[in-house]
Amino acid sequence: MTHSQTRHSLIVRLKDEQNELAWEEFVVQYEAFLQRFAVRQGVPERHVADVVQNILLAIARSIDGWQPDGQAASFRRWLATVARNVVIKFMTRERRQASGQGGTEVLDLLQGVAAEPDADQIQRYEHEFIVWAAEQVRSEFIETSWAAFWATIIEGRSVSEVAAELRISPGSIYMSRSRIMARIRQQMEEVLQ
Template identity: 45%
Template sequence: MTVDETPRTRPSLLLRLRGERDERDERAWAEFLVLYEPLVLRLMRRRGLQESDARDTTQQVLLRVSGAIERYQPDGVEASFRRWLFRVARNVVVTFLMRQLRQPKLLDDRQIAEVLDATLAASAESDLFDHEYRQQVLAWATEQVRREFRDTTWQAFVETNINGRPIAEVASELSLSPGSVYVARSRIIARLRAKVEEFEAED
């Protein structure tokens, strides 16, 4: 796809995920895993789980999502799906920690509750999860948008918008006019924003 072509707006990821299991869009699930599996895995690691346990609990979260996604109903509040996914992940962590703390039973129920309260600060963790989600979506959007532009156009964007170099300097280096660099940068930023908004609208 060239810079002059308009990409087709993809169907809602969540709608594509919520079909019957034998009718689900495999590409939608692949997109879901690219976006959300790293987020859930990082959440598990932050809870202090060993790598093998973090990966096992991440798979448990994904299995629960797979089994419950058709029953998921947005609540009309922003980031509804992310909050739902975070609750699923947090419940898996709680179950795992409860099992670990009780085998052998070194703590009584009150002490276990205190440990869970101390290690699972929901509001702070949810905010961090949300921040990391946005970073993950931006990384995905960047990868997608990169394919739409020529190398020189993308280089102009990277050098001016990311590396902070002056437009005139980059234009001279790439044999472009300053106006061309400015337009190219603006178009890439607009495409990145549009890609991110696709996911924000779905969530």
């Protein structure tokens, strides 16, 4: 089960802090997502486990306040908000602590950091985010459509080559890609809100 299919019964069971099975299920379902989320938000790799632990604690403290808002993915939006708030607090605390340090070593380190990420870093981030979102919606599409999408968009193979291989028309590949990309964009927007 992916986190996009969180059962309401699991969320209700999480409200009982003593329900270890529910929390284990939740951690199995969401830990990797929370780790990727923290990394994407700029948490240094050495702190990701601690930040994820803090996110889980924040969820435990505030799960009683979660109420469905009647829209799709309301729990995921709430979860992303809780996670984002924990990351912001962590990053703010880290900046304050870092501002007290100084010396030649720190100056050398700062001068070696690029002012903005380079195009390759941005492209790798965007690619990773798209691949993650694609995996979240994969089960919503038939295998042929998914294979055509993956081969042409993610692997970069030509539409004509993939159409011949899968014995489908290039037009059906373009239609499938369009539907899948629209759903992936929607998934990404839900996470970023």
